[in-house]
Amino acid sequence: MKAIIIGAGLGGLLSAARLSQAGYQVDVFERLPITGGRFTNLNYKGFQLSSGALHMLPHGPSGPLAQLLKEVKADVRIVRSDKATIRMPLKMSRPDYGKGFKDIYFNDFFTPLSHRDRMKIALLIVSTRKSRPTGSTVNAWVRTQFKDEWLVRFADSFCGWSLSLKSDSVPVEELFEIIENMYRFGGSGIPIGGCKGVIDALEAVIASNGGRIYTKTEVSKILLENGRAAGVVVGDKIYEANLVISNLGHAATACLCSEALSEKTYSSYLKMLENLQPSAGIKICLAADEPLVGHSGVLLTPYAKRVNGINEVTHVDPKLAPPGKHLTISHQYVAPENVKNLEAEIELGLNDLREIFPGKKYEVLLIQSYHDDWPVNRASSGMDPGNETPIPELYVVGDGAKGKGGIEVEGVALGVAATMKKILC
Numbered sequence: 001m002k003a004i005i006i007g008a009g010l011g012g013l014l015s016a017a018r019l020s021q022a023g024y025q026v027d028v029f030e031r032l033p034i035t036g037g038r039f040t041n042l043n044y045k046g047f048q049l050s051s052g053a054l055h056m057l058p059h060g061p062s063g064p065l066a067q068l069l070k071e072v073k074a075d076v077r078i079v080r081s082d083k084a085t086i087r088m089p090l091k092m093s094r095p096d097y098g099k100g101f102k103d104i105y106f107n108d109f110f111t112p113l114s115h116r117d118r119m120k121i122a123l124l125i126v127s128t129r130k131s132r133p134t135g136s137t138v139n140a141w142v143r144t145q146f147k148d149e150w151l152v153r154f155a156d157s158f159c160g161w162s163l164s165l166k167s168d169s170v171p172v173e174e175l176f177e178i179i180e181n182m183y184r185f186g187g188s189g190i191p192i193g194g195c196k197g198v199i200d201a202l203e204a205v206i207a208s209n210g211g212r213i214y215t216k217t218e219v220s221k222i223l224l225e226n227g228r229a230a231g232v233v234v235g236d237k238i239y240e241a242n243l244v245i246s247n248l249g250h251a252a253t254a255c256l257c258s259e260a261l262s263e264k265t266y267s268s269y270l271k272m273l274e275n276l277q278p279s280a281g282i283k284i285c286l287a288a289d290e291p292l293v294g295h296s297g298v299l300l301t302p303y304a305k306r307v308n309g310i311n312e313v314t315h316v317d318p319k320l321a322p323p324g325k326h327l328t329i330s331h332q333y334v335a336p337e338n339v340k341n342l343e344a345e346i347e348l349g350l351n352d353l354r355e356i357f358p359g360k361k362y363e364v365l366l367i368q369s370y371h372d373d374w375p376v377n378r379a380s381s382g383m384d385p386g387n388e389t390p391i392p393e394l395y396v397v398g399d400g401a402k403g404k405g406g407i408e409v410e411g412v413a414l415g416v417a418a419t420m421k422k423i424l425c
């Protein structure tokens with residue numbers, strides 16, 4: 001059996017590793033000169049910056065990605081973050097970091113609430129495990145349950161950090177799947193070597209199973225035979241296969257077989273694709289001589305104007321920065337209407353960092369923005385249309401087809417695992 005994978009991002013390489021392990025002859029075609037897509041390192045002044053992710057796995061060493069890496073025998077060490085904190089203003093009546101702040105533990109998120117609301121949270125924790133809320137957004141649900149503005153800010157900061165969305169565009173069902181996964185798999189972690197530590201390990205597995213990865217090789221068309229995916233076109237060459245897996249998201253995959261999909265029978269699939277929205281964001285990488293965050297988990301910043309959260313990965317892997325330096329990375333959600341004003345959004349993010357770290361010395365190493373066809377997520381969380389396409393033997397993996405409740409790369413892993421189950425069973 002022969003499988004072709006289009007794209008050497010995390011989803012493509014996970015699929016290639018699993019299929020090559022199962023005995024498929026695997027060819028991966030990647031248009032860029034490097035592998036890993038939005039999940040690899042970029043070396044800059046001795047710092048291991050990244051092409052996308054913040055070197056953080058949402059569920060650390062026991063999450064879906066860690067499990068899949070173990071299953072394919074990829075040699076990656078993932079270290080659980082020591083804690084996660086939330087930066088609060090000193091006075092809730094004057095919610096501004098400029099007037100002073102304190103940090104509380106993530107698990108103590110309810111402490112700023114009234115006694116009555118804390119009791120309500122405790123009851124909801126029990127009742128929502130039995131019967132999940134449905135049919136609204138996180139924002140609308142929080143507002144119907146609580147009058148307190150704090151929880152809306154907390155939800156926005158959490159959704160902005162982990163999904164690059166505002167809480168008013170996340171379905172409440174998705175949040176409860178995420179919470180369930182947090183109970184099940186635990187909190188975040190950092191792979192040694194950062195994103196590239198994962199990518200290198202997967203490439204080693206693929207090579208040892210006889211798979212091949214071709215960089216600078218763009219697929220221009222997916223071939224169909226009797227209505228089934230049967231190969232791809234690269235330049236003027238045809239490569240045949242029994243199975244094609246696309247790492248490009250549903251919309252870009254559909255463009256590679258648009259002639260076949262123009263038939264009337266596929267109109268509902270094409271219509272569904274029109275509603276898929278990528279999520280946008282800005283990442284700012286800082287270098288400092290002393291720790292700014294002080295631990296290896298996220299620091300959520302619900303009272304900043306734009307920055308949703310910050311991490312400092314060098315507490316787990318000091319080699320991600322030159323000796324004695326720290327690498328600190330902030331992430332901020334960008335609303336669709338602000339994608340055209342990225343410079344203003346970046347300026348607001350930089351102002352936030354000055355308020356969050358007053359009097360601290362740091363250097364801004366790199367500012368990256370992600371949107372449209374190089375987004376934070378190809379399909380906003382909770383909107384993923386699954387891994388199957390209307391064309392037999394053509395599957396989509398990656399963050400355009402995540403599993404339910406799977407934050408970012410955990411969702412990529414859940415989607416790959418579900419696809420492999422379908423193919424290999």
Ligand SMILES: Cc1cc2nc3c(=O)[nH]c(=O)nc-3n(C[C@H](O)[C@H](O)[C@H](O)COP(=O)(O)OP(=O)(O)OC[C@H]3O[C@@H](n4cnc5c(N)ncnc54)[C@H](O)[C@@H]3O)c2cc1C
Binds near residue numbers: 035397
């Ligand atoms: C700013 C930012 C911060 C993030 N932080 C985190 C984080 O801390 N933790 C986390 O879990 N996730 C994070 N993510 C999300 C994570 O990076 C992505 O979900 C993940 O990397 C997406 O992987 P993918 O499998 O969808 O592949 P992609 O990275 O999208 O790779 C697809 C590949 O396909 C190639 N390709 C496209 N077209 C063709 C073609 N025609 N022929 C051949 N090749 C083609 C592309 O060049 C690319 O290499 C972050 C993302 C961003 C942008």
